[in-house]
Amino acid sequence: MATGAEQIPVARCQDCGHYFAPPVYSCAACGSGRIIEAHLSGRGKLATYTIIRVPPLGFEGQAPYTVAIIELEEGLKVPARLDNDPVSNDLELFTPAHFVARRDGVYWFQIVTQR
Amino acid sequence: MARRGVSIIGIGSTPFTVMKERSIKDMATDACNQAILEAGVDRKMIQALYVGNYIGGILEGQETIAPLIANSLGLNPDIPCTKVEGACSSAGIALRQGYLLIAAGVYDLVLVAGVEKMTSASTEKVTMALSAGMDPETDRLTGLTFPGFFAQVARRHIKEYGTKIEHLAMVSVQNHANSVSNPRARFREPTTLEQVLNSRPICDPLKLFDCCPISDGAAAAVLCAADRAHEFTKTPIDIVGSGQATGPSCLYDHEDLTTLPATIRAAHQAYTESGLKPQDIDVVELHNCFTIAEIVDSEDLGFFPKGRGGFAVEEGLTAVDGKVPINPSGGLIAKGHPVGATGLGQLYEVVRQLRGDHENQVQNAEIGLVHNMGGSGTICTVHIVKRRG
Numbered sequence: 001m002a003t004g005a006e007q008i009p010v011a012r013c014q015d016c017g018h019y020f021a022p023p024v025y026s027c028a029a030c031g032s033g034r035i036i037e038a039h040l041s042g043r044g045k046l047a048t049y050t051i052i053r054v055p056p057l058g059f060e061g062q063a064p065y066t067v068a069i070i071e072l073e074e075g076l077k078v079p080a081r082l083d084n085d086p087v088s089n090d091l092e093l094f095t096p097a098h099f100v101a102r103r104d105g106v107y108w109f110q111i112v113t114q115r
Numbered sequence: 116m117a118r119r120g121v122s123i124i125g126i127g128s129t130p131f132t133v134m135k136e137r138s139i140k141d142m143a144t145d146a147c148n149q150a151i152l153e154a155g156v157d158r159k160m161i162q163a164l165y166v167g168n169y170i171g172g173i174l175e176g177q178e179t180i181a182p183l184i185a186n187s188l189g190l191n192p193d194i195p196c197t198k199v200e201g202a203c204s205s206a207g208i209a210l211r212q213g214y215l216l217i218a219a220g221v222y223d224l225v226l227v228a229g230v231e232k233m234t235s236a237s238t239e240k241v242t243m244a245l246s247a248g249m250d251p252e253t254d255r256l257t258g259l260t261f262p263g264f265f266a267q268v269a270r271r272h273i274k275e276y277g278t279k280i281e282h283l284a285m286v287s288v289q290n291h292a293n294s295v296s297n298p299r300a301r302f303r304e305p306t307t308l309e310q311v312l313n314s315r316p317i318c319d320p321l322k323l324f325d326c327c328p329i330s331d332g333a334a335a336a337v338l339c340a341a342d343r344a345h346e347f348t349k350t351p352i353d354i355v356g357s358g359q360a361t362g363p364s365c366l367y368d369h370e371d372l373t374t375l376p377a378t379i380r381a382a383h384q385a386y387t388e389s390g391l392k393p394q395d396i397d398v399v400e401l402h403n404c405f406t407i408a409e410i411v412d413s414e415d416l417g418f419f420p421k422g423r424g425g426f427a428v429e430e431g432l433t434a435v436d437g438k439v440p441i442n443p444s445g446g447l448i449a450k451g452h453p454v455g456a457t458g459l460g461q462l463y464e465v466v467r468q469l470r471g472d473h474e475n476q477v478q479n480a481e482i483g484l485v486h487n488m489g490g491s492g493t494i495c496t497v498h499i500v501k502r503r504g
Contacts, residue, residue, distance in 0.1 A: 050266035051318060067257050069267060104256065105256045106256050
């Protein structure tokens with residue numbers, strides 16, 4: 001059971017404060033090139049997900065796996081893989097999820113088990 | 116700025132099916148020759164060629180196909196021949212480029228085509244190639260696929276609006292019923308709700324029968340300045356509205372996970388230009404690469420309120436004799452989806468409807484709409500076409 005969330009590294013515009021899922025090369029909101037790494041709480045909820053059973057080349061050994069979108073409590077939505085094995089279709093949308101790690105550019109999240 | 120009118124004076128299409136023995140050049144030449152012959156134009160009079168193609172480079176190792184096709188056809192070497200790419204909306208973009216150049220007064224006669232060859236490659240390779248339309252630094256790293264993109268839209272739509280799994284299945288059943296009479300379609304057999312619901316899961320909640328089949332094919336049209344169309348045909352079909360817009364490159368960047376805003380924007384452009392409204396449209400070919408896409412598109416195009424697309428299918432509103440006939444051809448799901456050819460394949464079907472000679476005819480169809488989508492809802496073209504009264 002996940003107890004706490006790791007802080008999640010994201011991109012932030014130093015001029016207008018807009019947050020983005022990285023990488024970004026300039027701010028799509030204001031055009032500024034001053035992008036910095038910032039950290040958010042890593043707490044979010046499951047906005048939607050799917051179980052990929054027919055993977056593209058390069059992912060054959062991983063299927064089935066769960067790809068999701070997590071809406072962070074600060075409002076930013078990020079693409080994610082769920083660290084859940086075995087995969088499950090019974091996850092309810094809007095269930096809390098916690099950031100675990102960013103590996104090779106991919107955010108990994110864990111569903112917070114309700115007690 | 117007042118634009119010059121543009122008409123469709125000839126159309127051509129191969130079947131959209133498995134044609135392993137046919138090359139890109141072969142299929143495109145066939146569709147283009149049909150369109151040129153039907154238009155009755157001297158091929159040396161054609162002033163430009165635009166060709167839509169998406170993954171010929173990856174799957175066939177074939178690029179630079181526009182001059183390849185032009186030379187195969189024997190077009191005038193003075194003319195520009197250009198490939199355009201916008202994932203599954205490549206052919207819709209080719210159509211719009213031809214439309215814009217005639218509307219702007221640059222040319223009078225333009226040939227537009229779309230072509231794709233897919234079935235010779237493995238499913239994994241095709242899935243990888245299609246993923247070339249995704250952001251390689253975010254979505255693609257997660258192992259997301261396009262079916263997975265639409266599966267995530269489906270799950271959210273179900274949650275927010277009470278859309279049922281059966282609604283998705285009904286879309287598949289209706290499209291398969293529609294394609295039975297279409298000789299260009301890959302699937303010619305009806306299917307049942309049970310067959311769809313019991314088909315193999317691809318990316319939950321989407322199953323095999325929720326997905327369009329990998330297909331080969333080509334389609335083409337000859338476009339002409341509206342004021343010259345009478346020189347070639349008694350039954351020109353006028354393009355009265357054309358739109359193209361851009362949406363987010365990734366699903367997570369969509370504000371609303373159940374709407375593809377590029378559709379709304381492109382449709383708004385086409386409705387505004389034509390002065391027409393959703394309720395004026397008699398027949399629709401929309402981009403139903405997956406069953407959920409038909410539901411979402413039918414809402415985003417303004418035919419039904421948000422969240423009601425699935426219920427509209429259940430109520431028969433989108434059937435060939437319904438209030439808004441959608442995809443009487445069988446659509447991408449049952450007719451087939453050779454990705455770079457699809458937009459012009461859709462136009463082919465709607466033109467046949469407006470001429471009144473389609474195999475699955477909508478009674479007295481006068482105005483049609485073609486909706487072609489590419490990428491993660493990233494590119495959309497919408498064209499509204501009308502027969503002359």
